[in-house]
Amino acid sequence: MVLGVATRNGRHVSEDASGxxxxxxxxxxxxxxxxxxxxxxxxxxxxxxxxAIIGPNGAGKSTxxxxxxxxxxxxxxxxxxxxxxxxxxxxxxxxxxxRAGIDWDFPAPVRDVVMMGLYRNLGLMGRIGAIHHxxxxxxxxxxGMDGFADRQIGRLSGGQQQRVFIAxxxxxxxxxxxxxxxFAGVDVATEKAIVKILKELRSNGKTVVAxxxxxxxxxxxxxxxxxxxxxxxxxGAAGETFTQSNLLKAYGGALARVQISAAV
Amino acid sequence: xxxxxxxxxxxxxxxxxxxxxxACALPGNFLLLRRxxxxxxxxxxxxxxxxxxxxxxxxxxxxxxxxxxxxxAAFISIALIDAIRRMGGIESGAAMGVVFSxxxxxxxxxLEMTNTSSIHxxxxxxxxGNLESLVWFEGQSWASLLxxxxxxxxxxxxxxxxxxxxxxxxxxxxxxxxxxxxxxxDGFARTLGLPTGIIGLSLMGVATIxxxxxxxAVGSIIVISMFICPPSAARMMTNRLxxxxxxxxxxxxxxxxxxxxxxxxxxxWLGLDNAVSAAGMIATVSGLIxxxxxxxxxxxxxxxxxxxxxx
Amino acid sequence: MLIEALxxxxxxxxxxxxxxxxxxxxxxxxxxxxLYLGNxxxxxxxxxxxxxxxxALAFIAMAWLxxxxxxxxxxxxxxxxxxxxxxHVINWLSAKTRLAEDAAIGAVLSVFFGLGIVLLxxxxxxxxxxxxxxxxxxxxxxxxxxxxDAITIAVGGAxxxxxxxxxxxxxxxxxxxxxxxAVSGIDTxxxxxxxxxxxxxxxxxxxxxxxxxxxxxxxTIPAVAARFWTSRVRYMVVVAGAIGAACxxxxxxxxxxxxxxxxxxxxxxxxxxxxLITMLVAPGRGVLAVILRHRRFQNRVxxxxxxxxxxxxxxIYERLTIRLLRRRGLVRADGVATEKGRAKAAIALLDERRxxxxxxxxxxxxxxxxxxxxxxxxxxxxxxxxxxxDKALRLExxx
Numbered sequence: 001m002v003l004g005v006a007t008r009n010g011r012h013v014s015e016d017a018s019g020x021x022x023x024x025x026x027x028x029x030x031x032x033x034x035x036x037x038x039x040x041x042x043x044x045x046x047x048x049x050x051x052a053i054i055g056p057n058g059a060g061k062s063t064x065x066x067x068x069x070x071x072x073x074x075x076x077x078x079x080x081x082x083x084x085x086x087x088x089x090x091x092x093x094x095x096x097x098x099r100a101g102i103d104w105d106f107p108a109p110v111r112d113v114v115m116m117g118l119y120r121n122l123g124l125m126g127r128i129g130a131i132h133h134x135x136x137x138x139x140x141x142x143x144g145m146d147g148f149a150d151r152q153i154g155r156l157s158g159g160q161q162q163r164v165f166i167a168x169x170x171x172x173x174x175x176x177x178x179x180x181x182x183f184a185g186v187d188v189a190t191e192k193a194i195v196k197i198l199k200e201l202r203s204n205g206k207t208v209v210a211x212x213x214x215x216x217x218x219x220x221x222x223x224x225x226x227x228x229x230x231x232x233x234x235x236g237a238a239g240e241t242f243t244q245s246n247l248l249k250a251y252g253g254a255l256a257r258v259q260i261s262a263a264v
Numbered sequence: 265x266x267x268x269x270x271x272x273x274x275x276x277x278x279x280x281x282x283x284x285x286x287a288c289a290l291p292g293n294f295l296l297l298r299r300x301x302x303x304x305x306x307x308x309x310x311x312x313x314x315x316x317x318x319x320x321x322x323x324x325x326x327x328x329x330x331x332x333x334x335x336x337a338a339f340i341s342i343a344l345i346d347a348i349r350r351m352g353g354i355e356s357g358a359a360m361g362v363v364f365s366x367x368x369x370x371x372x373x374x375l376e377m378t379n380t381s382s383i384h385x386x387x388x389x390x391x392x393g394n395l396e397s398l399v400w401f402e403g404q405s406w407a408s409l410l411x412x413x414x415x416x417x418x419x420x421x422x423x424x425x426x427x428x429x430x431x432x433x434x435x436x437x438x439x440x441x442x443x444x445x446x447x448x449x450d451g452f453a454r455t456l457g458l459p460t461g462i463i464g465l466s467l468m469g470v471a472t473i474x475x476x477x478x479x480x481a482v483g484s485i486i487v488i489s490m491f492i493c494p495p496s497a498a499r500m501m502t503n504r505l506x507x508x509x510x511x512x513x514x515x516x517x518x519x520x521x522x523x524x525x526x527x528x529x530x531x532x533w534l535g536l537d538n539a540v541s542a543a544g545m546i547a548t549v550s551g552l553i554x555x556x557x558x559x560x561x562x563x564x565x566x567x568x569x570x571x572x573x574x575x
Numbered sequence: 576m577l578i579e580a581l582x583x584x585x586x587x588x589x590x591x592x593x594x595x596x597x598x599x600x601x602x603x604x605x606x607x608x609x610l611y612l613g614n615x616x617x618x619x620x621x622x623x624x625x626x627x628x629x630x631a632l633a634f635i636a637m638a639w640l641x642x643x644x645x646x647x648x649x650x651x652x653x654x655x656x657x658x659x660x661x662x663h664v665i666n667w668l669s670a671k672t673r674l675a676e677d678a679a680i681g682a683v684l685s686v687f688f689g690l691g692i693v694l695l696x697x698x699x700x701x702x703x704x705x706x707x708x709x710x711x712x713x714x715x716x717x718x719x720x721x722x723x724d725a726i727t728i729a730v731g732g733a734x735x736x737x738x739x740x741x742x743x744x745x746x747x748x749x750x751x752x753x754x755x756x757a758v759s760g761i762d763t764x765x766x767x768x769x770x771x772x773x774x775x776x777x778x779x780x781x782x783x784x785x786x787x788x789x790x791x792x793x794x795t796i797p798a799v800a801a802r803f804w805t806s807r808v809r810y811m812v813v814v815a816g817a818i819g820a821a822c823x824x825x826x827x828x829x830x831x832x833x834x835x836x837x838x839x840x841x842x843x844x845x846x847x848x849x850x851l852i853t854m855l856v857a858p859g860r861g862v863l864a865v866i867l868r869h870r871r872f873q874n875r876v877x878x879x880x881x882x883x884x885x886x887x888x889x890x891i892y893e894r895l896t897i898r899l900l901r902r903r904g905l906v907r908a909d910g911v912a913t914e915k916g917r918a919k920a921a922i923a924l925l926d927e928r929r930x931x932x933x934x935x936x937x938x939x940x941x942x943x944x945x946x947x948x949x950x951x952x953x954x955x956x957x958x959x960x961x962x963x964x965d966k967a968l969r970l971e972x973x974x
Binding site: 026027029031034035036037039040075076077078105229230231245248249250252253254255256 | 872876879880896931934936938939943
């Protein structure tokens with residue numbers, strides 16, 4: 001329902017096919033108190049692609065993700081996943097929350113956290129068998145953390161903690177991966193490793209959506225871009241959407257500062 | 265002390281105290297990790313008005329109406345705290361302080377106005393319980409443990425507390441995974457389809473059942489120490505939730521047994537004639553255990569930064 | 576009877592109690608504001624509960640020395656010392672171990688209270704303990720105050736109020752934003768200690784009247800109630816103090832009219848009633864006001880979204896949106912926009928387009944930050960500035 005500025009190109013999913021988009025958001029408004037942080041947001045994410053949600057600080061990127069997933073209650077709007085209401089498609093979704101919102105002093109080793117990703121297979125009382133342990137270890141191996149399985153999560157570096165969360169998402173065997181600031185506060189090696197894994201997921205036909213804040217790496221990492229600031233500013237292939245004029249629309253005066261700090 | 269005296273005078277209170285302590289420590293572990301440890305403070309305070317209202321409504325001090333009254337009062341307080349927190353935008357500690365102190369005052373007022381103090385229902389009982397009076401006259405020797413006739417004379421608090429403990433242990437086992445996941449990462453739990461709001465409220469409901477079951481034996485204020493101290497001490501010992509639960513159960517048992525023994529026999533060793541409050545001593549011992557683990561526990565230091573309060 | 580009590584005509588003792596309770600309520604309410612703002616409301620519960628062992632020890636010590644164990648000043652010194660120890664344990668646990676402050680508060684209050692009860696049972700078995708009357712300290716005294724007690728409370732309350740006025744500014748800053756306060760050159764540690772010290776002061780002084788279980792009510796309820804009336808710290812302290820004083824006075828007066836009605840619980844119930852009324856009807860933050868405002872706000876969001884959808888010929892998904900638009904005569908029953916609806920939709924779309932220009936112009940960064948999808952542009956810019964934006968809009972249309 002927002003203005004016709006979104007780049008609609010051949011590559012991008014069009015309105016008629018949105019019934020089958022892995023994630024389609026229509027008219028989503030979320031407010032804290034009396035101030036909408038996300039207003040009448042529309043977004044359609046392309047299947048089998050990597051999309052970055054970008055925008056200035058306070059643009060409502062994380063809020064959009066949380067409201068789409070039902071973690072926050074939206075004021076209005078509809079969210080569908082592969083054409084059905086998202087609440088009935090949760091088994092297709094893996095969510096990686098922001099690291100800062102977690103109590104890392106929680107008494108659990110790395111292994112337990114990844115095992116949480118298998119909850120849908122295990123259910124309330126399902127026995128944890130060798131097959132589950134193998135799955136956990138293979139997911140940890142993919143992120144290079146298999147040597148840390150028994151370490152308490154608080155005794156990891158930020159990058160290692162993020163890798164553990166990625167491993168938990170991998171264990172979920174989802175089709176749609178939603179990540180909230182996966183590169184915030186992680187080392188370069190971790191960032192490269194996570195990007196590599198996300199790209200592998202994409203080549204296996206999975207859809208990846210990540211809230212991202214480092215503009216300098218957008219074209220390198222992502223196929224598509226959703227540019228937002230409370231409302232949708234632009235949406236589409238990175239090559240056509242990630243332009244100076246669109247960025248200016250989203251960031252306004254803040255753009256100069258963001259780009260200068262990125263250049264330094 | 266001979267065996268018969270132990271079985272009739274000490275065994276029942278020790279068992280009841282231990283069961284009550286474990287029943288409180290189990291949900292206490294999760295409340296502690298969720299930063300809701302003080303809800304036990306609120307629940308145990310509002311037990312008093314619940315008892316008084318139940319007494320006025322039914323005219324008796326029989327067990328079930330009183331426990332029902334206490335439980336209803338606890339649920340009302342949880343709902344009120346939640347309503348004030350959400351609708352008024354008040355921080356939860358302050359909301360608790362407002363609700364439980366007001367309800368406690370209401371209970372005291374009602375107690376004074378109806379003059380129920382003439383009956384054996386006094387504030388002191390609700391505050392510090394009557395663990396010492398739970399004796400088993402039929403328990404003459406170890407053989408009594410096998411005699412149905414003797415067992416029928418057990419203080420009713422014992423089977424009651426045992427059943428409550430059993431239910432709570434089963435619930436903890438059954439909902440272990442949802443509890444653990446939603447306590448660690450609420451947002452992630454929701455994307456698994458777990459009803460995190462209901463899980464949180466159920467946890468408080470279970471805590472209420474423990475508190476109401478335990479207040480009769482150990483008194484409402486001491487209940488708080490069983491909710492908080494054994495889990496807190498266990499937290500200093502391990503970095504695994506499963507082990508933390510095990511430690512907390514062990515600490516709860518040690519507090520109950522040692523506390524009871526020290527209260528009963530400690531003063532005699534010191535040359536005093538009278539025993540001191542067992543419930544108070546149990547709380548004191550649990551505090552000493554916490555102090556020792558806080559000074560020397562292998563995992564007493566924080567690992568990682570605590571979560572930001574705003575997400 | 577109540578009128579007489581309120582106008583201090585029930586005699587010397589009732590007057591004394593009412594005046595003492597009012598002073599205590601004022602000191603508690605004002606101090607409680609700083610605790611509440613620092614998210615430490617329940618610290619007063621820990622202070623009061625952990626005063627019990629000191630109280631009992633003071634009594635035992637006096638009895639041993641052959642004195643009358645009921646000397647209030649000595650008992651209060653004992654209470655203060657053990658409450659001080661309790662505070663230190665809380666600080667130590669939350670600073671040096673992984674225990675969070677709330678758990679530390681709960682652990683200390685229950686353990687100290689348990690120890691206190693152990694000591695109380697010791698006192699009960701002592702010869703001098705029979706008529707100790709220490710139960711009064713648990714639930715507050717049911718009888719009237721003695722002259723000496725009243726003097727102790729008056730002096731203590733006045734001292735707390737004096738300290739409050741001297742340290743109000745740094746305490747408010749530290750409670751509100753400790754980091755900013757530290758940058759402004761305030762010794763935050765020391766200020767927190769002063770706040771705690773005052774809390775300790777009012778708690779210990781108030782124990783005799785309210786009882787140690789209920790003193791938390793006098794510290795918490797007026798402060799929370801005041802929060803509904805104002806967001807400015809200075810006013811909040813005054814409002815909380817006034818509510819506390821009024822409740823103390825009113826509660827004491829009511830309890831004077833009925834024999835054997837305990838003063839402490841009555842004061843708490845009066846305060847709770849004041850809180851409930853406040854929470855419901857306070858303008859701005861009161862529950863009724865908030866619900867009304869939220870409904871209006873939600874409607875605004877839906878109407879605006881609906882208008883933008885109409886203007887761009889997009890389908891409207893939400894039933895609530897359609898219903899609101901119909902009620903305002905903006906769409907017909909079949910969902911097609913009316914004359915008025917089309918006009919309003921065009922205005923909404925123009926506003927949105929203007930905003931877009933504004934937000935991509937670095938020169939308007941400050942104005943752009945007030946965008947939230949609802950604020951009309953006219954409320955942010957002057958007519959001349961809007962004309963400028965319209966120029967840019969036409970330029971873009973040509974492109």
